[in-house]
Amino acid sequence: MALLEVEGLKVYFHTRNGVVKAVDDVSFSVDCGETLAIVGESGSGKSVTCYSLLDLLPKPPARIEGGTALFDGEDLLTCDSTRMRHFRGNDIAVIFQDPMTSLNPFISIGEQLIEPLIYHPDPARKQSRETARKRAIELLDEVGIIDPKSRVDCYPHEFSGGMRQRVMIAMALINEPRLLICDEPTTALDVTIQAQILTLIKKLQETRDVAVIFISHDLGVVAGIADKVLVMCEGTIREAGDTDTIFYHSQNDYTQKLLAAIPEGAKQLPNRAQPDNVLVEVTNLKTHFTDYNKPSNQDNVIRAVDGVSLSIQRGEISGLVGESGSGKSTLGRSILQLAPTTAGQVTFDGTSLTGLNAKQLVPWRRKMQMIFQDPYASLNPRMTVYQTLAEPLLYHGLANRKTIDQQVRQLMDDVGLVHSQLRKYPHEFSGGQRQRIAIGRAIATKPELIIADEPVSALDVTIQAQVLDLILDLVERHNLTMLFISHDLSVVRYISDRVMVMNRGVIIEQGDTEALWADPQQAYTKQLLKAIPLADPRMERVRLADAQADV
Amino acid sequence: MNNRARQQLILPLLLLIPTLLLSACGSSESNVDSGNRTGTLHWGNGAEPQSLDPHISVGVPGNTIVSALMEGLILKDSKTLAPKPGVAESWTISDDGRVYTFNLRKNARWSNGDPHNANDYVWSWWRALQPALGNLYAYMYFSIENAQEYYEGTVTDFDQVGVKALDDYTLQVTLTNPTPYFLQLLDHSSLYSVHRGTVEKFGAADERGTRWTYEGNNVSNGAFKLADWKINRRITVERNQYYWNSDQVQLNKIVFYPTENVVSEERMFRAGQLHRTNLVPADKIPVYLEANDSSLHIAPYLGTYFYRINTRVPHLQDKTVRRALAMTIDRETISKSILKAGQIPAYAMTPPGTMGYYPESDLRFDPEAARQLLADAGYPNGEGFPTTEILYNTSDDHRKIAIAIQQMWNKHLNIDIKLLNQEWKVYLDMASAGNYQISRAGWIGDYVDPNSFLDMFLCNGGNNRTGWCNPEYDRLISEVAPTVKSHAERLAVFGQAEQILMDELPVIPIYIYTSVNLVNKSVNNYADNILNQPSFTEMSLQPEQSKIDGGEQ
Amino acid sequence: MLRFAFYRLLQAIPVLLIVISLTFFLVHSAPGGPFSADKAVPPEVIKALEAQYNLDQPLWQQYVSYLGDIVQGDFGPSFKYPGRNVSELIAAGLPATAELAFYAMLVALVIGVSAGVAAAMRPNTAQDYIPMSAAMIGICMPSFLLGPLLVLIFGIHLEWLPVSGWGDMPGDKILPAITLGTGYAAYIARLSRGGMLEVLSQDYIRTARAKGLSEPLVIAKHALRGGLIPVVAFLGPAFAGLLGGSFVVETIFQIPGLGRFYVQAAFNRDYTMILGTTVFFATLIIVFNLLSDMLAIWLNPKLRQQAQGKS
């Protein structure tokens, strides 16, 4: 008998507008030492499945309509809340997706770590603060936190994203659970960090013989670590099987669609760059901020961009790669004069932008647009699509009252949205559609340059592929020049003609995409490229094993 | 650590609330009960006194406390207000009524044991007449020979003022004119003596704000001495064992509370927190009356409520207009329906019965005749009569009366009246600058004599404020009345003057005040008088009585 | 943290200076002088009094010398109460007002937070609607109505509590504290409900639950801190409001507090007293706003460390 056996699980959401079948008749099992990957797009019910096991869903509206979930022979779905506490954090632990928000910012991580121990529902296993603290330090050490003794009293904000996720993992492990549920544990992380975390989970699982349920929207990520894969869509299981079967012999359309969406290989379209026609010229650009975390008598300057020179040729798609904190977003904003530059020059189409004031910039703004990472945050929640798209057109006098309707509709067509959605608000759209709106707004003024700041990193992998294709298509049709900023090297490779690698405020390497991929010069670049997960289980296992050996 | 710290914080907080609640149930003995036991009188005093210096104190709250602390040469009978011996055990008046000789008690003492003698008076009165001191009642001295001249600086030698200590226990006072009410003035706080040593210990004699009156410093000569002064909270006085008549004083202690809020004060009384209230809300009076509750004390009060008319305003210059207005106020109804405390409708300025004086007046409520008068004045049926404004200061009673009168004038005369409510100081400013049309006013007599009411309307009288001036009236009040020989003649002169006043009507009298107090039944010898002046030396507390009818009203 | 406080206090100096100046010229241009009375005051007396309080000097001269005095911490003598200093009067009134404000705040916090938290735990149920409707009434129930109502019920009819006084009788502080605190309790209930609802939807609450913590522990340890930050931010203005708004309650319950002095001073045109109390209140408001901001910062580790200048 397996450790966890889920049989016919049904979870429905009872909303005012009717019943949503979030999970509909799902069955699976996990055994000790086994890793089950549940893969699906957002809304597929993969997270709901796992949360329902631990009674973590908001009730109402959620309601478990049927099924059993036998953990070690005991049904999790019917036990009372006191009994549930014996499972939560003890036998079954969860690692959540976003380490930034999943740790309590008001409490030191040491305190958060020891909570499962000192408040243990079973008095026999309850531990004193002191022993719990010792255990916490040990675990922090184990998950790779350097200097755990002093770090244990720090607060979450003092850790980077990857470190926080390690803390989360330590927290999950502190009571030696037998089942570990990982809910997209690497989605919010940089690629190198992602690789480290994956290695860590793999290692821990092997050393402790725990069962792992690994939830992800990205088949590529799970290739190396999963023993079994469950593909979910709209609350139902589309396909289940061992990893190799799913990856190499899938019969299911949906699974194949997921596999196809993983960006792989080089840009398919020809390079449209016009040599010698430089649109943007950046010379020795510096953007520094004051760090108010540090007292003014110390060196409190953050050198986000520290002497960058680059040029973008008309018609070119340049990729800017770097990990979080490398200064790539600041560079993008500095080029657009959205962030105050400290020194250096930005020349656009022969005109220096750095000396202009807000008013003088207005005509130039029209010609340079930006697409932001989070399509939801970048759209005014109180403006309809129509208003969002019409605003730049009317403001810059590119349309009048007669033509505006027509032009907005044209934009909708351009970005692949149907006209009936004109009057809807951002929250009524899915992530991908929102990003289409944002793209529509960016191209509305017929700009020459678009800076896309991680435009697809918040999207599911299938949606990501569609949006990337849309971007490529628009660049083609509107003769755009683009600076594409991303931490995802596969995506950058898929879309860019040329790549710049940024680290600590400077560009350390640049060159034509394929050339760079083939022969990276810098150690940092090599490390980045090596960290890319491969959507091929056999190769990925080898890569992971290598990585593990490196550690 | 964090958690523990928080628990440490929350626990005491949670404990505090029940502690507060429990402490409530500890003792249930009310102020009145405990006061009756210990001989402590709890007295609602209306407001925080400005000062306890008898030469600076203004207003009833201060004077009441001063009267417990201090004693004048003369006291008044608690009921009839007839003069009776105070510090002076006897006195003689010369035949021409100008020279008063007082024989002071040998056993009068200050509260610190110092002897109290005639020189104290000479010095104190000298002090009271120093302009720098800012004594608002200096005019109380002006019947004394050369006192006014000294005060105004035309006489600089105080020896010329008619006050002399013939010896330690004989004080001689010489007046400019015979003044029948002079003895009464001696019971006013501004003519009390103060303890020279104490005053000078804390500053110059004529320095206004010194600390000599504070607890621990104050030395007084009355039945009580100051024990405790907590600003805005309470002032406690306790028995003065050096008082000459200390054996007869029954109260051990009096606690005065600054009860500004009338409604709260009445509730305090009901809850047994006060023996006596300073006032009673008008709407509560019928409740006590109906219950036939003997704790309600209503007595006539030497004061008149009236409206000043600004005779400088064109359409109010005509005395027929003023008469028409005066005749359309239904005073009976106002008294009965609004004030509810048996106030006497006033048809003249002086309260009837003041020193045997009964003013005559043909004023009456007659809307019919009034309409005719208004028509005669050129406003038939009120037509063409300009909108007229009644100025009053913020107060419930003033507002109610103004609303009623506004409606009466509007209804009977068909004229348009507006109300103008102003905050006290603004009201004072407007009234004294003559910046009003009709203004509410009240006057409380300083002493029991028609003069106290009638000298207000002299042409240059500071309190006239109506712009009305009548030479004949001035002559009667300031020249004829002081010099006539007999009391009856004097009253006749006042009667003549008042007739002029009521014929011209620069003021419309409305009602004669009553004093309304709630007095716990355990208080014995609480005497009502027309000055509403308490006599703390006579009062006593009888615990049994409050038990019998305590609680319910 | 100290640097932050110091900087803020430095900013307070010009604010206070403007408050003083504005108030000074406001009170001096208000109609009616400090010495006018119902009975006409003889001009000699007025002159003597004005000379004594330097009111006969040109206004600007009075202003300059007042500023000089203030800098030395001297608020001057009261006009209304001869012989009393303004500082003395403030010292006499402050304890009662401060105590009242403290108890009222306690009432407000205990009732408000528990109602708000209870409501947030089960939104859109009776447990939410009932306290929140009560809060609506509480916010708009003026103390001039609530005070007498409570007095009638608990003082007169039930005879449980004294109807007035302050520290004279056991339990006489309860009704005033409740009267003054209710409006703020209601406001705090709304604030804490909003704050808690927001925090309870955070991921880290789910984490805490997933760790197997009991629900009360999740609320007390993980949710309250973040959920009460809006309440903490409100504490400064609330304390200022309590101090300023205590006048009505002080009058109803005959409490010898600063609020009564202040309003009386305004009515009496006791210039120095008005100025003194205004400056005092303004300082208190600034200090309490600062304290509540500092508390809010201290509660948030990130901001705390920033303020401490630690990286």
Place this chain on the structure above:
Amino acid sequence: MTAIEEQGTSLWRDAWIKLCKNYLALLGLAIILLLCLVSLLTPWIAPYGYEEQNLLLGATPPSAAHWLGTDIFGRDMLTRIMYGGRVSLTVGFIATAVALVIGVLWGAIAGFVGGRVDAVMMRIVDIMYALPFMIFIVLLMVVFGRNILLLFLAIGAVEWLTMARIVRGQVMNLRKQEFVEAAYSLGLSQWTIIRRHIIPNTLGPVIVYTTLTIPSVMLLEAFLSFLGLGIQPPQSSWGLLINYGVETMEEYPWLLIFPGVTLSLTLFALNFLGDGLRDALDPRTSKDQ
């Protein structure tokens, strides 16, 4: 530009459609409208004149002739409440509107521009908070004379401070949002950004605070009228009626109860309407929530 405005109405139109589905809010709106209508028609439908006294009758409990009883002057309470509503509703709405406009603009500008401008503007708010209100009122009254407009001004002058603080806090958050940055990158002017992107997103808390402000403004009006600024007797307002009612609540409870109930009803209606409006104006709280 005008076309933007035209399309800009759709937020309001959508809000209206959503509001119509919220029965509590509609009930609130109906009550408010009814009260306004009654106030408007009062001179024609009031059973008595508001100053018509019957001193001999005095205060009487509700009867057939006087449905809500009479006050101590024998004036009909129903009539008084109806006329009082005219004053209270006018003051409540207009003074709140004044506070709203000043407060929202002030807070939005301070929060949006930030830096030194923000510091100076908020210090001004601090100063206003600390000024002696009573003296300020008396002075206003003397300098500008008695005027109902002044009443609005005085009340607005006090109430906008808190509003400004709330809005400022909101705007400080909004300023960091990406959609504001997006608006910048579109080249919109600061004023346009404040007007179109910032202010509409502060509506939620502003509306809730507004619904709380209206009743407190009505009570503040009573306090001012009580002091002498504001309306003069025999005119009245709900706040004043309650104020007077409190003093005689033991003897003549109906003098307190009826105006109190009227004000409470208004308060709840406003609250329901306010919550409804807040939800309606927030596109995110849509049907599926």
